[in-house]
Structure formats: C-alpha cells, structure tokens
Amino acid sequence: MSMIDYTRELSVLEGKPSLRELDELISKPLETKPNKKFYIALSITLSMMGLLVIGLGLTFYYGIGMWGNNVPVGWAFDIVNFVFWVGIGHAGTLISAILFLFRQKWRTGIARFAEGMTIFAVMTAGLFPLIHVGRPWLAGYLFPYPNQHSLWVNFTSPLLWDVFAVSTYFTVSLIFWYVGLIPDFATLREKTNHKFKKIIYSVFSLGWRFSNRHWQNYEMVYLILAGFATPLVLSVHTIVSFDFAVSIIPGWHTTIFPPYFVAGAVFSGFAMVQNVLIIIRKIFNYEHIITLDTLEKMNKVILLTGSMVGYGYAMEFFIAWYSGVEAESFTFLNRALGPYAWAYWIMITCNVVSPQLFWFKKIRRAIPVMFIIAVFINVGMWFERFVIIVTSLSRDFLPSSWAYYKPTLVDGMILIGSFGFFFTWILLFTKALPVVSMAEVKAVADGAQPSHKEHS
Amino acid sequence: MMSEKILYSYTGIFDTPNAVIHAAEQVSKEGFTKYDVNTPYPLHGMDKAMKLPPSKLGYVALVFGLAGTLGALLSLWWVSAIDYPIVIGGKPLFSFPAYIPVMFEVTVLSASIATVLAMLFIFFKFPNNSHPLHGTEYMKKVSSDKYGISIQAEDPKFDESLVRKLFESVHAKEINPLYWDNDEINHKNKIFEPKFLVFLLVIGIITSCTAYFTLNKLMFMLPFNWMMEQPKQNAQQRSLVFNDGFGMRQPVTGTVARGYLPYVFKGQPDLAGEKLVNPVPISKESLKLGQTKFDIYCSPCHGYHAEGDSRLRGQYPNPPSLHSEKVRKWSDGRIFAVLTDGQNVMPSYSSQLTLDERWAVINYVRALQRALNAKESDLQ
Numbered sequence: 001m002s003m004i005d006y007t008r009e010l011s012v013l014e015g016k017p018s019l020r021e022l023d024e025l026i027s028k029p030l031e032t033k034p035n036k037k038f039y040i041a042l043s044i045t046l047s048m049m050g051l052l053v054i055g056l057g058l059t060f061y062y063g064i065g066m067w068g069n070n071v072p073v074g075w076a077f078d079i080v081n082f083v084f085w086v087g088i089g090h091a092g093t094l095i096s097a098i099l100f101l102f103r104q105k106w107r108t109g110i111a112r113f114a115e116g117m118t119i120f121a122v123m124t125a126g127l128f129p130l131i132h133v134g135r136p137w138l139a140g141y142l143f144p145y146p147n148q149h150s151l152w153v154n155f156t157s158p159l160l161w162d163v164f165a166v167s168t169y170f171t172v173s174l175i176f177w178y179v180g181l182i183p184d185f186a187t188l189r190e191k192t193n194h195k196f197k198k199i200i201y202s203v204f205s206l207g208w209r210f211s212n213r214h215w216q217n218y219e220m221v222y223l224i225l226a227g228f229a230t231p232l233v234l235s236v237h238t239i240v241s242f243d244f245a246v247s248i249i250p251g252w253h254t255t256i257f258p259p260y261f262v263a264g265a266v267f268s269g270f271a272m273v274q275n276v277l278i279i280i281r282k283i284f285n286y287e288h289i290i291t292l293d294t295l296e297k298m299n300k301v302i303l304l305t306g307s308m309v310g311y312g313y314a315m316e317f318f319i320a321w322y323s324g325v326e327a328e329s330f331t332f333l334n335r336a337l338g339p340y341a342w343a344y345w346i347m348i349t350c351n352v353v354s355p356q357l358f359w360f361k362k363i364r365r366a367i368p369v370m371f372i373i374a375v376f377i378n379v380g381m382w383f384e385r386f387v388i389i390v391t392s393l394s395r396d397f398l399p400s401s402w403a404y405y406k407p408t409l410v411d412g413m414i415l416i417g418s419f420g421f422f423f424t425w426i427l428l429f430t431k432a433l434p435v436v437s438m439a440e441v442k443a444v445a446d447g448a449q450p451s452h453k454e455h456s
Numbered sequence: 457m458m459s460e461k462i463l464y465s466y467t468g469i470f471d472t473p474n475a476v477i478h479a480a481e482q483v484s485k486e487g488f489t490k491y492d493v494n495t496p497y498p499l500h501g502m503d504k505a506m507k508l509p510p511s512k513l514g515y516v517a518l519v520f521g522l523a524g525t526l527g528a529l530l531s532l533w534w535v536s537a538i539d540y541p542i543v544i545g546g547k548p549l550f551s552f553p554a555y556i557p558v559m560f561e562v563t564v565l566s567a568s569i570a571t572v573l574a575m576l577f578i579f580f581k582f583p584n585n586s587h588p589l590h591g592t593e594y595m596k597k598v599s600s601d602k603y604g605i606s607i608q609a610e611d612p613k614f615d616e617s618l619v620r621k622l623f624e625s626v627h628a629k630e631i632n633p634l635y636w637d638n639d640e641i642n643h644k645n646k647i648f649e650p651k652f653l654v655f656l657l658v659i660g661i662i663t664s665c666t667a668y669f670t671l672n673k674l675m676f677m678l679p680f681n682w683m684m685e686q687p688k689q690n691a692q693q694r695s696l697v698f699n700d701g702f703g704m705r706q707p708v709t710g711t712v713a714r715g716y717l718p719y720v721f722k723g724q725p726d727l728a729g730e731k732l733v734n735p736v737p738i739s740k741e742s743l744k745l746g747q748t749k750f751d752i753y754c755s756p757c758h759g760y761h762a763e764g765d766s767r768l769r770g771q772y773p774n775p776p777s778l779h780s781e782k783v784r785k786w787s788d789g790r791i792f793a794v795l796t797d798g799q800n801v802m803p804s805y806s807s808q809l810t811l812d813e814r815w816a817v818i819n820y821v822r823a824l825q826r827a828l829n830a831k832e833s834d835l836q
Contacts, residue, residue: 019496019601137680144535152540155532156547156554164561172568179572187496190599206576207584210598212480212493212502214580219498220511221575228517228564239557442601443497450473450501 012105012444014288019442022289026434026441027188029284034431037283045423052417055410056131064134066410073393073405078132079243080385081418084268085125086166086240087261087381088422090233091269092118093173096180097229100222106297108440109290113280114273115177116435120425121272122170124418129162131414158242165239172232176225179218182208183439237265244388251331251392254319260312267305267351268381270298271374276426278371280435289436292365299364302377306355309384313352327397339404340391343383350380461635463609464588465491466619468628469602473499476603479626480505483605486622490611494589494598513579517571524566528559588636606634715810725793732789736815738822746820749813753805754821762824773801778821779828791818 017025034042058066069076092114099107130136142163144153153160185205192198208214241261244252274295281290320332335344354376357363364370395402429435442448470476473495480493484507493502536542537549547554576582589595589606598604605628607619616633623631674680689695695703707713721728736742751760757775759765764777776783783791795814798804809817826834 023600135680137675150540152535154544155536155558156544156551158557161557161561164558168561168565171565175568175572183497187599190596202585203583206580206582207587207590208582209587209589209595210494210496212495212499212506213508215495215498216503216508217511217513217575217579220513221571224514224517224571225568228521228568231560232564235557235560242557439497448473448497450477450499 011446012108012291012294013441013446014291016446017288019445019448022442022445023187023191023438025285025289026436026438027191029431030188030434031192038427038431042424042427045420045427048416048420049424050417050420051413052421055413055417058410059131059414060136064132066408068405068407068411070403070405072396072401072403073390075132075389075393076405077407077411077415078128080382080389081415082125082128082132083240083261083385083389084382085121085128085418085422087237087265087268087385088272089118089121089125089169089173089269090237090262090265091273092116092121093169093176093229093233094266094269095273096176097226097233100226101230104297105444106291106294108444109286109294109436110273110277110298111440112177112180112433112437113277113435114269115173115180116429116433117269117273117276117426118173119170119177120422120429121269122166122173123425124422126166126170127418127421129166158239158246161239162243165236169232169236172225172229176229179221179225180437180440181433182206183210183218184434184437186210187438188434234262237261244392249392249396250325250327251335251388253328254316256312256315256319260309260316263305263308263312264351264381264384267302267309267355268378270302270305271377271381274298274302274370274374275378278367278374280430284430284435286436289441292367295367295370296361296364299358299370302374303355303358306351306358306377310352313348331392331395334395335387335391338391338395340387340394343387344391347380347383347387350376351384354380463616464634464636465606465608466616466623467594467604467606467630467632467634468623468626469594469597469604469630469632470627471602471629473603475627476605477501477505479605479623479628482622482626483607487613488607488611490608490614492606492608494595494604494606496598496600496602499603513571513575516574517567520570521563521567524563525559527566528562529555532558588634591637592634594632594634602629715812717811719796719806721793722797725790725797725799728793728796729787729790732787732792734788734792734815734818736812736819738819742816742819743823745813746816746818746823749809749817750820753808754817757802761828762821775802779825784825784829788815788818788822791821 013022064078067077069078092111095107095114096111096118100111129142130139133139133142142153142160144155153163182205185201186208189198189201189205192201238258238261241257245254245257247253277290278295281287317332320328323329335341354373357369357373363373390405394405468479470479476493476495477499480502483491484505493499493506495502532555533550536551541549543549594604594606605623607614607622620631676682689697689703691704693703694701698705712718721731750762754762756768757766757772758778759767762778764775766772766774792814794802795809795817796804796806805814
C-alpha cells in the first residue's frame with residue numbers, strides 16, 4: 001500500500017480485455033434489436049419533444065408574445081436556454097481536443113460520447129436564437145450574403161460574432177466527430193453480415209483500409225483538428241459572454257465574463273457528461289472501458305471548474321463594491337437579497353457548495369453521490385444564466401421601468417422540450433453509432449502498443 | 457480459373473505489435489517500396505519502421521488557415537468600409553478589433569474543412585470501396601485484432617518465393633496471396649453510370665422544386681403572412697369591442713382637438729367683429745405665410761393686390777376691392793367672420809385655411825391696405 005510505482009502508467013481499461021472483446025462489446029448495441037427499456041426511454045423523450053413542438057407551434061403562430069418576456073426583461077428563457085445548452089456542449093470538445101493535446105489516455109473511453117453530446121447540445125442551443133428572432137424562417141438574414149436589399153450584417157456586433165462562433169463550432173465538432181468515426185465505420189463494415197448495413201457502413205467508411213500510410217496522415221489531421229478545436233472551444237463561450245459583457249447593463253458589463261463563462265461551460269458540460277455516462281456504462285456494461293478512475297478524474301475537473309466559477313461569483317461581488325459604481329453594487333446586492341434571491345441562492349448552493357464535496361476521495365468514487373451532485377450542478381448552471389440575464393434586466397438604471405419577470409406555460413414547455421430534443425438524439429445515437437471509439441480504445445489497451453525495448 | 461486471376465499482393469498476418477513492427481523494418485530494409493502495413497489502430501513507431509516521410513497535411517492547414525484569415529479581413533474591410541459604409545456606435549468604418557472574432561472563426565473553419573477534405577479526397581483518394589484489399593479475410597482480421605503487411609506485386613523487387621521466404625523469416629502467422637477481383641480490374645468510374653446520373657437528376661429536380669416551393673409559395677402561406685394581417689382596428693371598420701359598433705371613437709366630451717377651436721359666431725359677423733381678437737402677432741413669418749395663402753386662395757378673385765381685379769375675367773361677379781373704407785375700418789374679427797362663414801357669393805374658407813392661417817391672411821391684407829393708404833408717419 002505504501003509503495004506505489006509512479007513510473008508505471010496505470011491501465012486505462014480494467015480487466016485486460018482482448019481487442020476482439022472490445023469490438024464485440026462496443027458494437028453490441030448496434031447489432032442487437034433495441035429492447036423494451038429503450039422504447040420506454042424513447043417514448044419519454046419523444047413526449048417531452050412533443051411539448052417542444054406544441055410550444056414552438058404556439059410561438060410561431062401567435063408570436064413570441066406567448067412567452068413571459070416583456071419590457072424590461074426582453075431576454076429570458078430563450079437566451080438562458082441558449083447559453084445553458086451551448087455550455088453543455090463545451091465538455092465534448094474539451095475532452096476530445098484539449099485532453100488529447102495533453103495526452104490524457106483516459107479520455108478515449110468517453111471522448112466519442114462527449115463529442116456526440118457536444119453536437120446534440122449545440123443543435124439544441126441553436127434552436128433558441130432562431131426562435132428568439134420571432135420569425136425564424138427569416139433567420140438566414142443573420143448570415144452575411146450578397147442580397148437584393150444591398151444590406152450587410154453588422155460585423156461589430158457580438159450577436160453577429162455569436163452566429164459565426166456557434167456555426168463554426170458546430171461544423172468543426174461535426175467534422176471532428178466524423179473523422180474519428182471513419183475507422184470505426186470500417187471495422188463495423190468488416191464485422192457485419194447484414195447486406196443493407198454493409199452498404200451504409202461502406203459509404204460512411206469511405207473505403208478506409210487501416211493502412212499505416214493513412215494512419216500517419218490521419219493522426220496528423222487529428223492533431224491539427226485538436227489544435228484548432230482547443231482555441232475554438234474557448235472562443236465560443238467567450239463570444240457568448242460578449243453578448244452580455246459588451247453591453248452597458250449593470251451586472252453584464254464586466255471583463256471577468258469570458259473566463260468565468262468558459263469555466264462555467266466546462267463545469268456544466270462535465271456534469272451532463274457525467275450524468276449520461278453513468279447510465280450508459282451501466283446499461284451497456286462498459287464499466288471496464290469507462291472506469292471508476294475515469295469518473296473520478298472527471299470529478300476532479302468538475303471540482304476545479306466549480307471552484308473557478310465560485311471564485312468568479314466572489315470576484316464579481318468584490319469588483320461591484322471596489323469599482324464604486326452605484327448601479328453595479330446595487331445590482332449585485334439585488335441579486336443576493338432582491339426579488340430573485342431564491343434563484344441566486346439555488347445557484348450558489350448547487351454550483352459553489354455541492355462540487356466542494358469532491359475534495360473527499362470517497363465521494364469522488366461514489367457513483368450515486370456523484371450522479372446527484374452532477375444533477376445539482378446542471379440545475380445550478382441553468383440558474384446561473386437565469387440570474388445573470390433576468391435579474392440584471394429586471395432592475396436596470398431606471399427604477400420606473402423595473403418589473404418582475406414570470407415565465408409562461410409556453411416557456412416551460414419549450415424548456416422541457418429542449419431536454420426531450422437533446423435526449424432523443426442521445427438515445428438514437430446509442431443505437432446507431434458506436435458510443436465508444438473502438439480504434440482509440442484498442443490503441444490504449446494493455447499490450448496494444450509495441451514495447452520498444454528491442455528497437456530503441 | 458485461379459490461374460487467370462491477376463496477383464495483387466502477398467499478405468502476412470501477425471499477432472503482436474512487436475512482431476509487425478519488426479517485420480515492417482525487415483520489409484523496408486529489403487528495399488520494397490510498394491507495400492503497406494494494416495493495423496486496427498495506429499501503432500507507435502510504425503512510421504519510423506516504414507521510413508515514411510512526415511505528413512504534409514500541416515501545410516494544407518497553414519495555407520488554408522491563413523487564406524481564411526486574410527479572406528475574412530479583406531471581405532470585412534470591403535463590406536464595412538467600401539460597399540456599405542455605415543457608422544455604428546461611433547466606431548470607425550474599418551474597426552479592426554471588432555473583426556478579430558469573425559476572422560478567428562473563419563480561420564478555424566476554413567483550415568479544418570480544407571485539411572479534412574484534402575486528407576480524404578486528395579491524399580487518400582477516397583471514397584474507394586473497390587480496392588483489392590476490400591472484402592478479403594485479410595481486411596476482416598486487420599480491422600479487428602490482427603496486424604498485417606501486404607507487399608504488392610507491382611513492386612519492382614517483387615518475387616513470389618522471395619516474399620514468402622521473407623514473411624517466414626519474420627514469423628508471419630499466415631501468408632496468403634491476394635488476387636484482383638474481375639470487377640475491380642474492370643472498375644469504371646461509377647459517376648458516369650446512367651443509374652447514378654438519373655439519381656443526380658432526381659436529386660436536382662427535387663432540390664429545385666423544394667427550393668422554389670419554399671421561397672415562392674410556402675413563405676407566403678399562413679402563418680407566414682409577413683405581418684399583412686394584424687390583430688388591430690382600422691378606421692371605418694366595424695368594432696366588436698365597443699357598444700356602438702364603430703371602430704373610430706368620439707373625442708372625450710368637453711375636449712377640443714388642437715387647431716379645431718369651435719366657431720361660436722356663425723351668422724353673427726358683427727358680434728364676431730366685436731369679440732374676436734387677432735392672436736397672431738404681425739411678424740415677418742406670419743406676413744410671409746399670409747401672402748402665400750392669400751396668393752393661393754384669395755388672389756384668383758380679389759387680385760394679387762386685393763384691388764378686386766379678378767383674373768377670372770367676369771366669369772363670376774367681380775368681388776369688391778379690399779381697400780374700401782368699409783373694409784379698412786372693419787376689425788380683424790369682422791374679416792375673420794367673412795373668411796370663416798363666407799359672404800354673398802364667397803364661400804367659407806374654414807376647410808382650406810387653419811385658424812392661424814386665416815389670421816395670417818388678415819395680417820397680410822392689412823399690410824396691402826396700408827400700402828395703398830399710407831399715413832404720413834410711414835414716411836418717417
């Protein structure tokens with residue numbers, strides 16, 4: 001116990017599975033018919049998505065007057081949900097790109113899934129700016145293109161930067177994901193005996209033949225994509241935070257926003273990945289691919305980013321007082337003690353207090369506890385965006401225009417529906433594609449790499 | 457039939473990464489160039505064993521990334537400073553700091569897309585599902601848990617017995633020849649097959665019809681009504697809200713709209729002359745306004761100088777001159793009564809002239825009268 005050999009890298013996978021066992025295990029959900037549980041889960045998420053359809057239908061038909069938004073709170077659930085979902089998306093790229101650059105082998109078991117979550121989360125997030133514009137069928141005007149009106153978009157506006165950031169993020173994540181899937185499609189192509197599946201896998205594998213001359217370029221491209229995705233993921237939430245920081249509303253106009261938003265995004269994204277993975281590894285028996293060690297490492301990231309978020313909250317208060325700006329200090333006191341104090345204290349409890357439990361190793365390794373904490377963090381991070389957006393708008397410089405914002409039923413339907421949309425995609429993903437990268441996991445299995453002793 | 461088949465390559469299967477790396481080193485040492493190693497995942501050190509030159513894809517990323525940066529900068533400059541110069545928030549037309557986010561995103565987007573497309577379609581010549589290695593037992597094995605080397609028959613050093621011996625010397629588990637399939641040799645580009653062309657045509661037709669329908673028809677169906685129908689009350693419309701059924705409302709009792717002071721001296725011009733006082737002071741502006749309105753409405757009958765010299769040449773009875781003693785002695789209010797009520801043949805001008813304009817016309821008439829009947833004091 002006292003003598004631990006730190007020079008030897010611990011195995012990422014438990015139980016020394018053979019390479020073929022890994023193939024069988026990972027491709028099993030694709031080769032078996034979905035069971036009853038899957039259909040029950042799917043019917044739940046589809047019903048939730050039904051709420052989204054109804055909510056959006058009402059919104060499109062009658063207009064966004066169906067929402068609780070009104071002067072002065074012109075941004076509410078729509079933008080809260082947008083920032084929340086974009087934030088969820090950040091964990092995937094962090095795991096697949098940043099941890100790749102840091103050579104963290106434990107990422108291999110969770111990277112594919114987290115990348116998938118990124119794509120679905122950004123798709124969900126993308127719904128909100130579109131419906132927020134009121135007439136979503138005119139959303140094409142957001143993009144600069146030569147048009148018959150001779151108009152161009154305003155390139156100095158953070159909202160336009162957002163269009164570029166989110167659409168670039170989605171495209172690059174999708175490419176990254178697909179490039180990672182190509183060898184797995186080829187493995188599935190060779191494995192399957194089903195004629196129709198073989199055609200599909202052949203088309204998507206593009207004829208990949210595991211050539212080392214290809215692997216060499218492939219690894220280079222993976223490195224380049226990771227190198228680009230790393231600053232990209234940091235830029236996306238930075239630009240989302242500019243939507244607020246570049247304005248003059250007290251509580252929004254702060255320079256701390258970019259780092260604090262990025263930390264919060266990674267924080268909430270890891271919590272969501274944690275939540276979903278705990279269920280996935282159980283259902284598909286991936287306990288020795290997505291090991292307890294991996295979950296513990298994720299908890300450490302949650303602890304780190306959660307502490308950064310807590311520091312951000314404290315620093316906002318400090319600067320509000322230290323700057324001596326009356327409106328700014330009022331806004332922060334109003335957050336903690338005003339009409340939205342309930343939301344503020346939910347946020348503090350969930351985001352600042354609950355992750356601190358991860359200082360204890362026992363809690364870091366207790367699956368039910370970490371699941372509950374991750375749920376708390378998701379709730380807390382949703383409320384963080386609510387607190388930032390709604391409290392700042394509801395009481396700005398002019399007391400005569402203050403108002404208390406209340407969401408409507410349609411707001412609630414769209415919020416619940418967005419979860420339905422996201423989880424429907426997740427469920428379909430688990431049955432349609434390998435949720436763990438076979439090539440990457442095999443590459444980190446015990447004995448999968450040459451020992452180099454005789455060659456060096 | 458076997459003998460008719462054309463040899464593609466000899467393949468050796470290995471069980472461990474160490475064995476395949478060692479074998480690849482030997483194959484490379486023997487001077488073979490047209491060979492490949494197939495592994496289910498990238499093996500560390502294999503590039504060195506095969507003596508592969510470094511990947512050139514980094515240059516693709518560099519070139520397309522820089523092109524994206526510059527392209528974005530140039531188009532932002534052209535749009536904001538040349539084609540659509542609008543000052544926003546007091547910023548200069550070319551505001552570089554505000555362009556950095558968009559430039560960054562375009563850089564990442566163009567570099568990522570270009571690198572991946574270059575890798576797949578130029579470097580690898582994908583999609584290619586008709587390679588001789590496809591559909592073989594060899595491929596099945598190397599896609600899962602075995603490691604393989606395939607030495608091609610077209611290599612100048614290739615010799616069946618030599619290659620077999622080489623594989624045996626490095627302890628290959630299985631050694632097999634691989635042959636071309638007939639359809640792989642006769643493989644033609646499927647792009648020109650009629651089936652594919654028809655498929656493209658159908659896709660094209662569906663896309664254009666959908667685009668036409670969406671942009672020209674769907675966008676103008678409910679609920680996309682472009683705000684043409686709005687839940688609001690227009691003038692002259694029947695109202696379901698008000699008891700009297702009128703959309704338009706009466707003013708609140710006792711209130712007077714601006715400029716619509718009621719005239720209470722109708723039919724009593726003398727009383728009006730007594731009671732009404734000209735509220736418009738004589739000034740350059742009011743005289744100017746009075747002249748404009750007089751020339752438009754009064755001069756056709758009364759003449760430009762109010763001398764009763766009508767331009768209508770007797771089609772109407774000529775009106776009297778306004779320079780008569782009677783009119784000169786009338787108070788402003790008395791003249792106002794004539795303008796408002798009309799007199800003899802002259803109709804009311806209350807709908808053509810507002811209250812202030814009527815008083816301004818009166819001021820102008822006074823100036824005309826003074827011009828013909830100047831006083832001694834005017835000369836001083």
